[in-house]
Amino acid sequence: MKLHYYPGCTLKEKAVALDISTREAMKRLDVELVEPEGWTCCGAEYPLTEEKIVGLAAPIRVLRQVRDEGGEVLVTTCSFCFAVLKRANKALRDDPLKRKRINAFLRDDIQIDPLTKARTTDFEDYNGEVQVLHLLEYLRDRVGTPKIKSRLKRDLKGLAVAPYYGCRLLRPQEEMAFDEPDAPRVFEDFLEAVGCSAVDYAFKQECCGSYLSVSLPDAATEASYRVLRAAQMEGARAVTVTCPLCFYNMDSRQAAIKEKFLDFSGLPVLYFTQILAWALGVDREVLGLGEHAVPADSLFEEVPTTEVRT
Amino acid sequence: MTVKTKKKEDKRIGLFVCHCGVNIAGVVDVKKVAEALKDTPGVSMSTDYVYMCSDPGQQMIIDTIKEKHLDGIIVAACSPTLHEKTFQEAARLAGLNPYQIEIANIREQNSWVHSDKDKATKKAVKIVKSHVAKAIRNENLEPIKVDVKKRALVIGGGVSGLQAALDIADHGYEVILVEKNPSIGGKMIQLSETFPTLDCSQCILTPKMVEVSRHPRIKLLTYHEVDSVSGFIGNFKVRIKKKPRFVDEKLCNLCGECEKVCPQIVPDEFNMGLSFRKAIYMPFPQAIPGTYTLDEDHCLGLSPVRCGKCKDVCEPRAIDFDMKETIIEEEVGAIVVATGYDLYTMQALGEFGGEKYEDVVNGLEFERILSASGPTGGVVRRPSDGKVPKSVVFVQCCGSRDTEKHLPYCSKICCMYTAKHAMLYRHRVPDGQATVFYIDVRTGGKAFDEFYQRTVEEDKVLYIRGKVSKVFKEGDKLIVWGVDTLTGKKVEIEADMVVLAMAMVKTDGVQDLLKKLKISTDIHGFVAEAHPKLRPVESLNAGFFLAGCAHGPKDIPEAVSQASAAAAKVGDLFAQKELSHEPTVVPVNDELCSGCGICVTMCPYGARTLDPSKGVVDVNEILCEGCGACAAACPCGAAQQRNQTDDQIFSMLRAMLRE
Amino acid sequence: MFEPQIMCFLCKWCTSAAADLAGTSRLHHVANTINMRVMCSSRVDPQHILYAFKEGADGVFLGGCHPGDCHYVEGNYKTLRRIALFKKMLADLGIDPRRLRLEWISAAEGKKYAETMNEFTEQIRALGPLDLNDKALVREVVKDE
């Protein structure tokens, strides 16, 4: 089965592991991921004031492309991309004025050839037809736990993993609308489906410092430390994330964290798709574990994962 | 009810124009008005007089009605709110049906607000003419009369229900009190001490409970529920379901042997799940009626094959596994709804961890922890490990005043009970720290603010103005993240226990009952009052009264006042020999009614129902208050208001507007 | 000067009481209005309003209790919805919807009542006499005697 998939720019360069593990895992669930032709960066941040709405043009262009290619659903993994695509899509569905303005904007962009100034393609307004889903949501609602379970090739023996939602996946609830921000289940259910045990800890939905990582590295270090330590105190052997920025803050910053907070001893960080792919039998070499600052290899070695006979 | 009336062509109408000294006559040429209408069809005489409402004025009206055999009169004078009753009475004395009297307001709405004599006179003529048009079409009416069954049903055995039942019974009427739980007492019996005086709750409530159980005119039905209600004010038929208790109340001698042998352990509702009871149990020692109850949902199986241990040890043979649900029928004239409240679930506020952490409790749980009869014998111990907490954080407005995600209203009592909790905790644990997070402290009520001030000043409770965002656990401590908006500091507190002042919400499941009663609620599911200021203890639906927290958040003093007020209103009703009701209602013309049901949805009182067998609407005239909303909505003209029919309105408009 | 005729339907509990209060307070106002007292603003059927226009009213006023204060719970909400809808229809019938005014005036607002009467009369005066150019259409909609 073919499914439209938006990797986003980070996955093409810095977070290749997230991209590859996603593809490999989905293959084993009979899903072939296709990228919308000529996709561009979604803008990373959803514009929060009414005057910046041209910022919607980028994500809407992607969504329109998906629609034009006959896609009904678009999945993403990166929480930032997901938030932008989903919110932009909803804004267009709900607000006729935005719909008009963005389409007018995109119409110029597509119909007029910049050189010949001739009209090129016929343009059909985009009205929010495509459904934007996060891969976790897709796995929960479209693939389903029974199917995932039936395809498992390795037994992770209840490996204690702390799910980290961060800030973009569930909030604002009215727009993201797929789980409760303060009592979420979707990540836990995923981990249990692949054979891990989900660690319950108080910081799973606290922010890791996000983009302040650059302008205010100390604050991000501290924020990430709080998350990691809370997970570790509840017995987690690893933290799992959906977003390259969360990954960066929690993984690359660990050296700085250890320097600043002596009580912290390090905790591997994994993309959720790496766990999924591993459980589905993908070879370790393909998982991109080399990108990690905190070695996660040992985790896969040390945890006795036995092959499930099929 | 209509009485035989003359056809409009045959009617003889008399017109009496009042001078009101110079009040009217100074601006309106009253003689001209009387003169102008003399020849209007239907008018058989017209006259003017200086003071119509004076004794000679009234006498003149009476005499003229008799002499001239008038079928209706128009008094053109002041506002009908002033003297309509006066002239109706005069008409009655003259043998005229009082619904044939029309008052044309030419004073307040004319002579007093205009100075141009000519315009005012012309306007007066139009006003009077319109009443002539109406009067010739008025019907003779009689007030609608019904009997009253002088027995009341009170639903709910909390402090409100108990008070209402006692008051009504003391007025001399019979009362049936229905309580769904095995014992009466409601939430109040679970409280430790009560603000603002700190009386022990059980000490003040148990005597009332005993009084109810012994009152010769109160029939107490615990473990019962209302199954259905039909009829109308003064004449309700109620079916009440008796849930099987499996223990004969009269035989059980409270020996407790059954409880000892019962193998089934169940969380104890009375102690808010902080302790356990057996499947056969007494809810609490002072429960009324004093009997054990077998909880069918938790018993191993009500049969000697499955268990039957309790039955074996019961010497008086009180236990009967074969008891069945039965239905009782009663007739009553009034119903008091006193079904109380519940607390909002802690689950709804995931960020506070109420469902996750044992030591995050709600207000009622803390009441049990404070109570001398509670699971810890009155020593403050936290649920997880029984340790005495040295730091307790109280969070106010949990779920209340949250328009966005929870409940928009203020729960009204939590500021007071939080102050009480903090104070009592400090009394019990003198070296403990109590911290309260609040947004506003609302302590309106007699001696309430003094109580709160005492908590702060004498018991040194730290009040922090800000809302808590998150509670989480680290080791065996709870960490509370809040803010002090007064200093602009984000604060973090380590606590051993957190008490959440959860919002008061409608009783779980009460909507089913209210649907059976067909009474209106507000958007939060509390019973709606007829008027927020002037009829606060009556439902909009005639014959229903409300008391206590069923109507909305309130404390005990208010709940009890409301219960007594509701009882007084029931007394009012029962003091009448029969009920009489304005006949200016909107009946239905079966021949015109298409059965579309539009009017049914318009009626705020449920007076109209669709009769599926006849395919037309059925109107209960007792319930109709005569607002006319249905009449305006009926597309077939089948709903006509008595003495304000569409025909009358059109003819009045013609009289007013046609030159 | 054009003297408009204005027909006012006033609910018994609030606006009619306000009109009485304007009287007891001697708040003089224009004599162009004439009042009919109804039990509730929701008693007024659009037919009545249309009929008033047909019989010569240049403006029609409808007064009720403030939202939340209706003696019959929510009659005024029903009126509000009904009138909003009806205004659209008026335009179709060629009657300027501004000729119909709905206002909440409580029993305590005698002053508001008097001022509203003045103001509305001026507004109608400015609009000029109602010219029912499509009387036939109106007649079809309104039943006659």
Add this chain to the structure above:
Amino acid sequence: MRVKLKAGPEQRTFIDRIEELSGENVFACYQCGRCSAGCPMASEMDLLPNQIIRLVQMGLLEDVLRSKTLFLCASCFTCESRCPKGIDMARVMEAVRHILDPKGKDAFGPGEISPELAKELPQQVMVALCRKFAK
């Protein structure tokens, strides 16, 4: 220190502009402080989120525009998810940033990222940061 409150049209324009840009009713805020209580960045801020909105209510434009807080908000929506009045503080912050002197210095521009750091950072963070804080 005592501030003189001016309830003039200038203040009103500022408040209206914030409301228009953010789409939030700033007067709905009843100063419970919950936004600040849960804000992950509050400890770095000179004014707490609830103080920002309070100053907007009072029309104290200068104080708001001067605050470091505007550039410490991570748009994490924690406050939004818990605000009892449904106010999205991230939007208010963005609105205020929007009316900051357009010719002023970038709070944080791409130029401030060293090439070494840029090599390591995920692309999204640079895009996001510029969107938020650059002119």
